[in-house]
Amino acid sequence: MAFGQSAGPPATGKQVRELLELLEAAGHSDFRDARGPMGFTQRQAGGKFTRDEADAFIEQLETEIHGDGPPEGSRPSTAPASRAAPTSKIVPRTNTAAKKSGADLSDVASDELAAELQRRGWIVAEP
Numbered sequence: 001m002a003f004g005q006s007a008g009p010p011a012t013g014k015q016v017r018e019l020l021e022l023l024e025a026a027g028h029s030d031f032r033d034a035r036g037p038m039g040f041t042q043r044q045a046g047g048k049f050t051r052d053e054a055d056a057f058i059e060q061l062e063t064e065i066h067g068d069g070p071p072e073g074s075r076p077s078t079a080p081a082s083r084a085a086p087t088s089k090i091v092p093r094t095n096t097a098a099k100k101s102g103a104d105l106s107d108v109a110s111d112e113l114a115a116e117l118q119r120r121g122w123i124v125a126e127p
Contacts, residue, residue, distance in 0.1 A: 008050035015054040016047060022061035 011019075020031070028034035035045040038057065049057070105113065114124040 008052055011049040011051050011054035015051065015058065016049065019049070019054055019058050019061070020047075022058060022065065025065060026061060 023031065023034045023038075026034075028037070031040060031047050032045045034040060035042075044053065117124050
């Protein structure tokens with residue numbers, strides 16, 4: 001096997017889409033954004049997974065999002081034997097900053113928040 005190549009058949013398009021949807025539900029914008037928290041390799045951050053890897057990450061995300069495990073009627077457990085899925089806890093990004101700083105920005109007026117960001121050198125524009 002060549003360097004950087006995966007061991008096993010590639011994940012199906014359906015698996016990759018499902019994994020991306022779960023990552024977005026967990027607060028990530030794409031595979032690269034989730035690389036550190038999920039423990040993705042560089043290959044996986046580019047959206048390339050084996051079927052076993054995709055199944056393991058899907059199962060991990062479903063367990064963490066739904067709490068006690070995947071919903072009834074979901075896929076059976078098929079964790080890859082060669083590499084165990086990372087055990088990082090998925091926390092939506094919107095809550096992470098507030099928990100670290102101890103501040104809840106939901107109470108701050110948008111104008112005040114925009115002014116503070118501009119003061120710190122950020123460019124602020126309405127969506």
